[in-house]
Amino acid sequence: MNNMLKDGDVFGYRPLPSPTYIRLLRILSRYDEPIRCSLETVDLCNEPRYHALSYTWGDPLSNSSSSPNSGNTNHSSPARKRILCDGHDLSLTATDNLLAVIGELSTNPKFSDGIFRSREDLIWIDAICINQKNASEKNVQIAMMDRIYKNAETVIIWLGPRDNETSMALEVMRQIIEIPAQKASNQKFTSSIGDEEIYQTLDIPYIEPYQWQAYASFLQRTWFSRIWVVQEAFFARKIHVILGTEILKWSDITSAARFLRDTNLGTLLMNHTAKDLGENYVRNILTNVYIFERMRERIDSMNLEWLLTNSRFFDATYSQDKVIAILGLWKESSRRQGRPPGALHPDCTLSVEEVYTQAAWTCIQEMGDLNILSLVEDASFRKAKSLPSWVPDFSVGSQPHPLAGNPRPAIGNQRWDASCALEWNMPVPKLEAILPVYSVQIDTIVDFAATQPEILEHYDVTSLLRILRDCSTTADPYQGNCIDAFWRTLIKDTFREEPADLRARELFQWLIIMRVWELQTGIQQFRERSDPNIDPLDPYYVENARQLELYNMTQQLLSEVSRIYGKSEVIPDWSTIQEKIRSVEALVDGSTEATDLGRDYDDISEAFRIAYGGRRLFKTKKGLLGISAQSLARGDTICVIAGVNVPFVVRKLQKEGYWKLIGEAYIHGIMNGEVFKEEDVVRQSIYLE
Structure with a gap:
């Protein structure tokens, strides 16, 4: 059939005869x-x-x-x-x-x-x-x-096309896929990509960091990051991969990715690359390649919520495609599970807000709860600014990470169930952009601490210590155990993917010690370079003067916390911190002690990073401690919402009964329905918009 319309020298399309x-x-x-x-x-x-x-x-x-x-x-x-x-x-x-x-x-x-x-x-x-x-x-x-x-x-x-590093990248991949499975069995490497012991264990030639860099660059090719290619690779009966003039096996690419994930070499590779090229460069190095195969494994159990969560790891020219591009996968999985996929269909004429809101409503109907609210990111990360506050912006990555993780745990294995005493019914939307919810308001926020970048990059723990200090002067819902509530809150009571234990309590001190050490090192260098003739408005002088002030304030607050709570393993006093710093400085690089301490510090830092990224610590009027989206403010309300496993922070709007969702929250002491033991609990219906 002729597809051409005679229109000068420009090609034109005739309509297709039918939808097939x-x-x-x-x-x-x-x-x-x-x-x-x-x-x-x-x-x-x-x-x-x-x-x-x-x-x-x-x-x-x-x-x-x-x-x-x-x-x-x-x-x-x-x-x-x-x-x-x-x-x-x-x-x-x-x-x-x-x-x-x-x-x-x-x-x-x-x-x-x-x-x-x-x-x-x-x-x-x-x-x-x-x-x-x-x-x-x-x-x-x-x-x-x-x-x-x-x-x-x-x-x-x-x-x-090929590039300057193609041959080197493919050689690294070949070495990886030729490693016998038994060599990598139960191996979890935690040091660095340059550690010679890794290659001795795997019995392969040493791979230089620049060779790893070439392989990382290969995995950063745009194809691996685009959302549309997910279903294109998923539905393929047979795949041929072309890289310039090279023909590659798809199974080699995914096998190498699986090996790096299983041995933790992928994380080491990302850490190594991030130091040189910045975090944006490495964000898709391994995750996206493995997602392709993980979807194949989950085809009989995928739901829209899970697919949308994974779509956030990919890029799209049009933000609507974050939803539209995974509908074929959802339809196929729904068919295999013997249920209709619902009324969500591709429509390129709809706005981002319309597509995302429809997707959120569909998730609610499919999952039978409101846990989609846990995927809402902090407002500062949003691109679609006019979205309803309760609808996730799927065009951006998940910041912060959902408290309970995703995919969500199996029914009966949930870690938390804050709204267990609230009956939930499928909401009937008053308007498509408004979500009616049944909730219990618990308390209001009166104070909050710094964000993660301020703590980790600028070494500022003073706001954390100040909130801990002030817990002694307000109501005490933790019955004298405020320090325990404090450290557990900052890592969402989770360590090494398990409920935090005494080992986590022992290691928490290093989060404080390392910030002091980093400040101390900077101040020492500043003092050594001090010049009496320096301009006090010089940016270098201003920044280091600020750090000196921060250092002195940290020392003062640690002394006050020690005076209030006594000598604590969790929050060491100043002399203990100095002793610990000297002991670390005396360690020999590569020694067992240095390696073990490095691994332990990495683990407690990771627990803090996952819990606190995109969030900040807050204290309520009643003395409760929690972490929630970093855009929270004094006067915001914490509540539990029927149909969601974790508490939330919400903000009252001018219109009576209408609220804005700020984000999910970990609040120590109310994560499993403890709030319903109180006699003055007031249940009410509100609207989120």
């Missing part, structure tokens, strides 16, 4: 010709033979530290900038990256053997086979993309 039809591309170019192709319309019900292309519309190296190899220009950039479809210009539809892969497929004889035979083969490419200017057609075609990729003979993944 798609267009397929036939590449006609040969080695010395401009890129030429034609489109054919076929009915998927007739099971046509074709390939499907999985690629990124933009720069395939935009997430990577690498650049194309200038000595290999045939593969680093498209040789032609035009594409002719049925004799008419289609250049505006094709991006440079798409032109590059079409050029490779049509001219490189290496791909004609068992992968793509040019004139003989048909291929589905979204940018060309869908009329991108027709919203109705896009909605229909996007809704059937799972079927398109599932029915394809092969899915061809194009990672982009």
Whole structure:
């Protein structure tokens, strides 16, 4: 069937005959010709033979530290900038990256053997086979993309051109996948990627840090970070991965990722790379590659909430795609579980706010509770500023991490159940953007501490110590055990993925000691470089003068806390801290003592980082201690909400009965319904908007 409308030299699309039809591309170019192709319309019900292309519309190296190899220009950039479809210009539809892969497929004889035979083969490419200017057609075609990729003979993944580090990266991957399974069994490496003991244990040649860097750069290619490729790889019956002129096995890529995850080498690699290139560079190094296979493993049990949680690890040009791109996976999993997937369908005409709100309502209906509220991030991280406060912004990463984690624990294995005495019923929306909830208001916030960056990067623990000090002058819901409530709150009572134990209590002191040591080191360097003629307004002087003031204030507050609570293992006094610092300075690098202390400190720091990231400590009028979203303010209310396992912080709006959700909270002493033992508990319905 002819797809062409006569309109000068510009290609035009004719409407598809029915919702089961798609267009397929036939590449006609040969080695010395401009890129030429034609489109054919076929009915998927007739099971046509074709390939499907999985690629990124933009720069395939935009997430990577690498650049194309200038000595290999045939593969680093498209040789032609035009594409002719049925004799008419289609250049505006094709991006440079798409032109590059079409050029490779049509001219490189290496791909004609068992992968793509040019004139003989048909291929589905979204940018060309869908009329991108027709919203109705896009909605229909996007809704059937799972079927398109599932029915394809092969899915061809194009990672982009070779670069200067490709050979080195692939050699590292080859070494990883050739390690026998028994060598890595039960191995958890915790030192650093450069530790020679790792390679002795695995019985492989030493991999230099710059070689690891090349492999990290490979995993940072844009394809691994795009949300649409998730279902494209998931539904594929057979996958061929093309990297420049290389043909890779998909199983090699995922096997290497699994090995790095299981041995903790992936974390060490991310830590190493972050030191050199910054945290944004390494955010997708390993997680996304493994998510592909994890979805295959969970296909019979996936729900929309879980899929949306994972979509936050990926990027999308249009924020709506964070929802739309995973609907095919949700539909397939729902079918396998024998339940209808609901009324959520792709609609490219809806706003981000409309798509995300519909997705949140669908999660509530599917899961039968309101735990979707735990996925709401701190307001400072939001991009979609006009979203209802109770709807997560899926276009950004999860900050903070949900308290109970995600995927959520199995029914009966929940760690917390703060609203256990509140009956929950499926809400009937007053308006689509408003969520009616049944709640109990507990107390109001009267004080709060610094954020995680202020504590870890600027060594400021004074606000934490001040709140602990002031606990002695207010109501005491912890019956004299405020220090225990304090340290447990700061790590959400969780250590090494288990309820915090006495070992966590012993190690907590190092969070304080290390901040003092870091301040002390900076102050010493400042004093050594002091110049009586320095300008007091000089930025270096101002910053170090501030740190000197902070150092003195920390010492004073530690003395006050010690005087109030006595000598404590959790919060050491000043002399004990100095003694501990001297003992650490005396340790020999690489010694058992230094290694063990480093591992323990990393574990307690990780517990604090996960719990406190995007949150801050607060104290209530009744003396309760908690952590919640860092955008909280004095006067905010803490409450428990029926249908959610953890408490929340909310803020009263001017309209009577209407509130804004600030974020979920860990509040020591009320995480399992203890609040309902009080006689003055008032239950009420409120509206979140």
